[in-house]
Amino acid sequence: MKKLVHILSLFMIIWNVSAQSGTISGTIKNNQNQPLENVNVVLKGTTIGTRTNLEGQFTLNNIQNGNHTVSISHIGFASKEITINLANFNDLGILILQENNQALEEIVLNGKVNKYRREESTVVSKMPLKDIENPQVYNAIPSELLKEQVVTNFNDALKNATGVTRLWESTGRNGDGAEFYSMRGFAVQPTMTNGLPSLTNTTIDPINVDNIEVIKGPSGTLFGSSVISYGGLINVVTKKPYEQFGGEISYINGTYGSNRLTADINIPLKDKIAIRVNSAYTTEESFQDAGFSNAFFIAPSLKYEVSDKLTFLVNTEFYKNTSAKASMIFLSRYAPLSFDNMSLFEQNYKKSFTSNDLTMNNNSFNMQMQALYKLSENWTSQTVLSKSTTKTNGYYQYLWDSANGDEFTRFISKADGTFYTTDIQQNFIGDFKIGKMRNRLVAGLDYYNSRLINGGAGWIGYGTVSLVNGTDTNGVDLNGDPLQTVLTQPGVDNALAGSFGGNTEANQEVISAYVSDVLNITEKLSVMASLRLDYFDGKTSQYDAEETKSQVAISPKFGAVYQLIENKVSVFGNYMNGFQNVAPITVADLDGSNPRTKEFDPEQANQYELGLKTSLYKDVISASISYYNIQVKDRVITDPNNINNSIQGGEVESKGIEISLVANPIKGLNIITGFSKNNAEVTKETPGDGYLGLRPEEAGPETLVNFWANYMITSGQLKGFGIGFGGNYASEYKTLNRANIGTFELPSYTVLNSALSYDNSKFNVSLKLNNLLNEKYYSGWSTVTPQRLRSITAGVTYKF
Incomplete structure (x- = not known):
């Protein structure tokens, strides 16, 4: 009986204490509505405290009822205190922390953060997911790095990505005129903005870039076939409005007549509305004897938080460019190669074989509208509309190898075309538990439509270029002497008079459904399973003769991550699929x-990859190493038993290793570097076609290295001064590689760059030296294209 009394007394004490205590909870986000992890939440005057989780959520337990002050602090953000009267339970809802610009600047100057690192992405897996728990490899190139390197073009930005190099510069052609890059053995163009299709026929201005995500491997499961490559895809994450006034204005001047004026202005309005405008005006000339570019870009964006549940985001981009482009120099693809070394190309390194009178006009418009609605604590709806229009009008030309070891014939046309794209997506993004296992799931529907219209003059042969003599002739005069080619607009218009390329149109319509789930089996072990169903109608390319009807593709994706040390070291593996729709062909x-x-099934690519990711020593070292193997099958090839028939059976294998490192080893020093080794080979092909056993020309150089280090002085009288150094290495590259034609190899190169800067809260002054050793080097894809020689760029930025 006495024991029973003691037990009842103890129970009453516990019940009384619990009745007088409660819980405080909430969610903390930044002013861009993104959850903040590891925010300090402390009950003032007590030892009770916690940190927010990945979703920005926190809970304080066992707090006595009454008046309390909750103190919230996070590096780089203004601290916040909230006084409440607790009665058992108090949900503070969503709390917004404002960025503290002065604090952020001090963090950068003191070297306490890894400036080149992006911890997570919402695009790579179409859901918020940390890099260390993502079974897919990607490189993020942040705007902070681009500013340090005084980057003024997209190609220089991508030189910071592991295993990426440019094949073709932008041609401005309708439909495929953007730059081509090589990644994991396959050609790829930048085709995505904020995870949505955003096709262009020119280059991309970096002023509106928050970061660039270079996503590795075939990613058809989540992104379809129209905007990806088997090697991966390139996604531009744009700058977003935020809830305080600020911005900066910059002017950059450099070699070859380079002038660039940029502005980034954010203006908060009432009722949780903010607008942000990024704009750039750029003029520059070529290092060659002709060529220029005049471009204007403006990107207004808007954010409207209608309520705690509903947010609208609108991003628009307008781009206008007038340029004269150097002629692309093509080696012959159909006759035995007559060149055996680089001497003639080096002799003509600074010749453009064009004139500034032959210009190309490229105008583009891109708009994205998103509605984010918080359905519940666990589910969010994302509704997206994306539209783009690109226009091409002007002269496009190239030089075609005459197969005599000297001459190239110029082919020229006046292009006139428009490319329209529309994409509509509805995604449902969830974060919930089934039992004790956490699920992060995205399920979506995607409708994509494109319409490409071409017109303009036809193609004509217009003169012959001799590399030996450096002459540009178009027949002979009455005396039999060489007649110089008239490279003027009236001269070319006169030659094109009466020619017409015809009006052509190519349409695509793709309807897709997909689902992807990341399941945490334990705190350390997670698996990903994804599936896409894709329905395609239309022409897969503007060059197709026939339309593809009702082609269906199924694309799976699987991945697994095991965190050896939670949030610090993980091993991962993935199986990823990509596919391309194949056009019908007339056979006999x-x-x-x-x-x-004859119709065909979609062509397929399957990747297997294993690797390791780290985020060590308070995130000062972030690295990844992986081995991948991509097998492409079902390529259309000539039937070996019937030259008039085509079959599916061609195969390509691309495998390699990639190592990426982002580090902040000491205060003020930031490093980004990467190494890649790729082995690609055509493993199955029709005998005699010339590709079997050889490296594909789109694969680029086998070995690539990128490196950049910047050190900023963090204290003393020289505080704010910085110095940067780095560069890129590429091994030899077989720009033409066919057994029945020959192999032509572009030499390896090492290009080094350096920078000096001074930065404070109001000003930034920078000086950049590109290609400091004045290295002659080339890019290509069955072409030979000289790259820019040494240049100096100086910039000044005013911040407010």
């Missing part, structure tokens, strides 16, 4: 009889 019997249209 061996004797040419029975002509008919």
